[in-house]
Amino acid sequence: MSGVPEGFAYRVRKNGDVEVLHHGRAAVVLRGAAAARFLIDVESDDPQELMARVSGNYKHGNERTAKNHPRNRRR
Template sequence: MSGNRPDGFSYREVGTEVRITHHGRHATTLRGGRAAEFLREVEFGDPQELMARVTGNYKHGNERTARNHPRNRGR
């Protein structure tokens, strides 16, 4: 199921900050301890999954249900 994997994320270290972008657009900036923790975690895990989790941009499992809701039909 590679279609469900997050993609399009990248990050850059700028001083003590970590700036995360998604498809070239700013998603979030991590500072201090959270930035250091992110840099440690990115070494060992899937960077795309980690950045999706950190930014809150990940699938929740209810996308199909929401798409089929009467309010969202035709979108």
Template sequence: MPRPQGFSYEERKDGSVVLTHHGRAAGVLRGDRAAKFLAEVETGDAQLTMARWTGAYRFGNERQARNHPRNQGGRTRRG
């Protein structure tokens, strides 16, 4: 599985943290969650940490699944 890339974060004056992925907003953390994120990103792999915190930690087969014949067309599945 390829290593996550393209993530960045910006710490704001109010203490919140804005996470972006390839320039697009991926999440905003506030309060205790922002502090916990900042502590974790400084001690570990920053890209992997940001991928986990944004929920963008994928399996690498999304493009392949999107192009599969069963996923073509306008029908949607209902519960």
């Protein structure tokens, strides 16, 4: 496990909204200024990391704790 976000994609709708997809499913829709800012930032930054951040699916901080929980040890 590399820790790098993956599986994200985005598409721009006809009305200018940006839909961020995670493994083919809609994660978030950005509208207006947020959509415009996203389109600018996606060109200069790491697109996968940026899409993970805007979708809220980014480094929750409990990954190691959950992995070591007794309920998850046998997995």
